[in-house]
Amino acid sequence: MKLVVVSAGLSVPSSTRLLADRLAAATAGRAPADVRVVELRDLAVEIAHNFASGFPGPDLASALDAVAEADGLIVVTPVFSASYSGLFKSFFDVLGVRDQDALAGKPVLIAATGGTARHSLVLDHALRPLFAYLKAVVVPTGVYAASEDWGAEGLPERIERAAGELAALMTGLSAGRGTERAEQDGSGTDGSGKDGGFTVVPFEERLAALRG
Structure with a gap:
């Protein structure tokens, strides 16, 4: 099976990428899969050019193909202005224009990171509606990690539960x-x-x- 992880983190190191890696490891531990990580930060220029030209560059095209061919998808974004980042949305806009059914029926685990727990509703108010519109099957448990969640109780359990749900759907x-x-x-x-x-x-x- 193929598991693709889309990370929209901008900094290095990135808490968004850290959460993505933990979710991928937990999922692959339950449903053995080839894991590919797509770092949107590295594709930002090609995404912008795609909007202007209508054609993806080679790296962006490879990432879009990987997402479309995946058996399961993990998507993680930092929270900007109480929603997903513009880079994150732009990538899936490009995917939708290229193939509006690319995510139809595909299991997707949604996750986000932010500086405060007050933004945790981004999962249900922004991410879940976006992927429902794209016809994906969003797993019941989303994972939000605020700054204070790292090293605290609760986050590992949420990661394990969400990963188990995604693995079950992929299997x-x-x-x-x-x-x-x-x-x-x-x-x-x-x-x-x-x-x-x-x-x-x-x-x-x-x-x-x-x-x-």
Whole structure:
């Protein structure tokens, strides 16, 4: 499976990238996957040029392809003016223009960092609506990390819970695709229409169980 992490942190080192790395490690520990990190800071110039020319540069095109082909996505942004950063939004604007269905049905874990806990509602007021509009499946638990959360109780538990939800959705989708391919070529069944070695739980049932 492929797990892509989109980090919109601007500083080096970045608390946004730190949170992204922790979420990726926790997810990959539950659902083994090839992890690719997309640092939007490195793509800022190409994103701006894309708006002017309509064509992505090679690095931006590679990042857009990686996001579109991912089995799961982790997105992390710093909070600017009580919302996601302009760079973060611009990247997904470019993705949406290129392919409006690029995130359709894709499991996405949303996360954000900020200087104060007062901005934690950015997850539900900004990030969740954005990815719902892009037709993604947003995991129930979002992760917000304020400055005081680092090293405190609560953040590790939220990271683990969100990662578990994303891993479950990624695993369910991967298994579903494998079953579909087996049915198409006639393999993977015992002749009775049932899978020989495992039971595939439909994606909708997994999502309902997580939300319940």
